[in-house]
Amino acid sequence: MSKFTFPTSIRSRPVYGTLEERDGSAHLLIADAHGAEAILDVATPLMMEKAHIIYIPKGEAFEDKLRALNPASFYAGPTYAAAEARIHKAFVDAKMGLQVYLTGTEGLIGQAQYAAMEAGIPHTAIQTEHRGSTARRMQCVHCKGITEDVETDPFVCSHCGLNLFVRDHYSRRRAAYQGVCIDAEDPGNVPQAKGIYE
Amino acid sequence: MSGAEKIAVQVTDIVPLNDLVTRFKFERVDGGLLPTFSGGAHTVVEMRDGEVTRLNPYSLMSDPMDQLAYTISVRRDDEGRGGSLFMHNNVKVGDEMTISYPVNLFSLDLRAKKHLFLAGGIGITPFLAQIKQLERFNGNWELHYACRTESLGSYVDELTDRHPNETHIYYDDQDDKIDLTKLLDGQPLGTHVYVCGPKGMIEWVRKTAASEGWPREAIHHEEFLAPQPGKPFEVKLAVSNKVIQVGETESLLEAIERAGIHAPYLCRGGACGQCETRVIDYTGNFIHRDHWLDDDEHANGEKIMPCVSRFEGKTLVLDR
Numbered sequence: 001m002s003k004f005t006f007p008t009s010i011r012s013r014p015v016y017g018t019l020e021e022r023d024g025s026a027h028l029l030i031a032d033a034h035g036a037e038a039i040l041d042v043a044t045p046l047m048m049e050k051a052h053i054i055y056i057p058k059g060e061a062f063e064d065k066l067r068a069l070n071p072a073s074f075y076a077g078p079t080y081a082a083a084e085a086r087i088h089k090a091f092v093d094a095k096m097g098l099q100v101y102l103t104g105t106e107g108l109i110g111q112a113q114y115a116a117m118e119a120g121i122p123h124t125a126i127q128t129e130h131r132g133s134t135a136r137r138m139q140c141v142h143c144k145g146i147t148e149d150v151e152t153d154p155f156v157c158s159h160c161g162l163n164l165f166v167r168d169h170y171s172r173r174r175a176a177y178q179g180v181c182i183d184a185e186d187p188g189n190v191p192q193a194k195g196i197y198e
Numbered sequence: 199m200s201g202a203e204k205i206a207v208q209v210t211d212i213v214p215l216n217d218l219v220t221r222f223k224f225e226r227v228d229g230g231l232l233p234t235f236s237g238g239a240h241t242v243v244e245m246r247d248g249e250v251t252r253l254n255p256y257s258l259m260s261d262p263m264d265q266l267a268y269t270i271s272v273r274r275d276d277e278g279r280g281g282s283l284f285m286h287n288n289v290k291v292g293d294e295m296t297i298s299y300p301v302n303l304f305s306l307d308l309r310a311k312k313h314l315f316l317a318g319g320i321g322i323t324p325f326l327a328q329i330k331q332l333e334r335f336n337g338n339w340e341l342h343y344a345c346r347t348e349s350l351g352s353y354v355d356e357l358t359d360r361h362p363n364e365t366h367i368y369y370d371d372q373d374d375k376i377d378l379t380k381l382l383d384g385q386p387l388g389t390h391v392y393v394c395g396p397k398g399m400i401e402w403v404r405k406t407a408a409s410e411g412w413p414r415e416a417i418h419h420e421e422f423l424a425p426q427p428g429k430p431f432e433v434k435l436a437v438s439n440k441v442i443q444v445g446e447t448e449s450l451l452e453a454i455e456r457a458g459i460h461a462p463y464l465c466r467g468g469a470c471g472q473c474e475t476r477v478i479d480y481t482g483n484f485i486h487r488d489h490w491l492d493d494d495e496h497a498n499g500e501k502i503m504p505c506v507s508r509f510e511g512k513t514l515v516l517d518r
Contacts, residue, residue: 095384096411099411119387120311120387120389121388123417
């Protein structure tokens with residue numbers, strides 16, 4: 001099951017939609033893992049004639065299906081960091097009328113959205129659809145380090161080792177949720193870690 | 199709030215530009231400095247014409263950093279309710295007037311990588327200030343300006359002299375039209391479009407850009423609507439418990455103010471949303487002219503923008 005209904009939360013928390021085809025001069029689709037399913041759902045032959053798909057499989061076997069859509073350009077890379085130069089180049093070369101579709105994990109959507117915003121696309125004009133893992137990209141508010149794919153609350157910062165509480169407070173600029181020390185006043189008093197949505 | 203804070207000014211220069219447009223220069227009566235503003239801002243000018251007080255918004259066209267004087271350009275509208283005619287015929291150098299602090303409902307989005315300006319006729323005025331603002335930090339802009347004829351092309355010479363590479367002029371009578379689809383095609387990512395001109399031009403730009411896949415957020419427009427005259431009508435103001443008559447050449451907002459009732463406003467041109475008023479009861483038809491309320495709100499009869507909209511019918515009761 002690649003779809004998940006997130007509980008409603010504070011205004012800061014991103015809300016994702018369902019991708020739909022929009023008129024445009026070109027289409028840039030960036031996805032990871034199960035995001036491929038959303039691309040398969042939205043793709044049309046007409047759209048694929050002007051489409052550039054950038055895909056990070058993360059161990060999922062969708063690459064052949066995506067290639068079979070026959071997009072104008074296709075790239076698969078091992079990590080977001082590996083794909084970043086490609087994504088940057090796609091935005092540098094793009095003209096107004098480009099439609100951007102981002103789908104997969106929140107970490108992928110957030111980072112690609114920031115790249116699109118930096119390139120001059122208003123964030124509200126970027127389509128997003130969450131699919132697959134609900135793990136979060138977290139920033140430690142203390143050391144500023146990023147911990148990827150966080151699934152439990154609280155968790156240990158992979159940079160400074162503090163025990164961090166998973167907040168819904170989100171930064172579009174950092175493409176990350178904020179993690180705040182949970183035992184600052186009573187060091188060592190850390191609640192049992194459980195799934196973020198349990 | 200009933201409008202922005204006021205400034206007492208003196209008219210220090212009047213320059214007729216062509217058959218329709220005249221430029222007015224204002225300096226503070228007390229000799230002090232005017233506030234700086236941002237390109238695209240307007241000021242509301244109070245005109246005391248005998249018994250009638252009119253408040254009309256005009257875009258500031260001077261350099262936003264020039265605190266010594268403001269300038270506006272007024273296009274004469276012979277069919278209007280008389281505000282522009284009053285400016286053209288009655289205002290003289292040395293007159294003292296009251297204007298509002300600048301208010302900006304058409305500001306530049308400074309996140310844009312490029313600013314593409316589309317002006318129609320007197321719609322050039324906000325861009326004159328925006329261009330001066332952008333030139334200060336070497337901003338990336340381009341102007342496409344449609345005028346009826348060469349003789350009515352206000353500021354064409356100034357623009358083409360100072361910015362020959364950025365300025366593109368189109369004359370209607372020479373059948374010279376902006377090829378919008380071609381112009382929008384291939385603009386770099388991060389380009390924002392700003393359009394100021396007649397209603398038809400704004401609609402054309404918004405629709406064309408949308409069909410070319412441009413985000414709504416990258417299209418900015420400003421159209422000041424002068425309140426149009428219409429049949430007189432009667433309104434009951436429920437909160438104040440007064441019944442007022444709206445005359446043929448006054449707006450509903452002006453009639454409310456004439457009755458001594460406090461009503462909020464800012465732009466007086468159907469754009470800002472400050473004067474939005476709830477309708478309690480009505481029998482008849484609204485003549486909505488604003489572009490603040492959406493189509494549903496125009497249809498459901500629950501709200502009216504008294505600065506530009508009118509009513510025809512038996513009863514209108516407002517929450518004011």
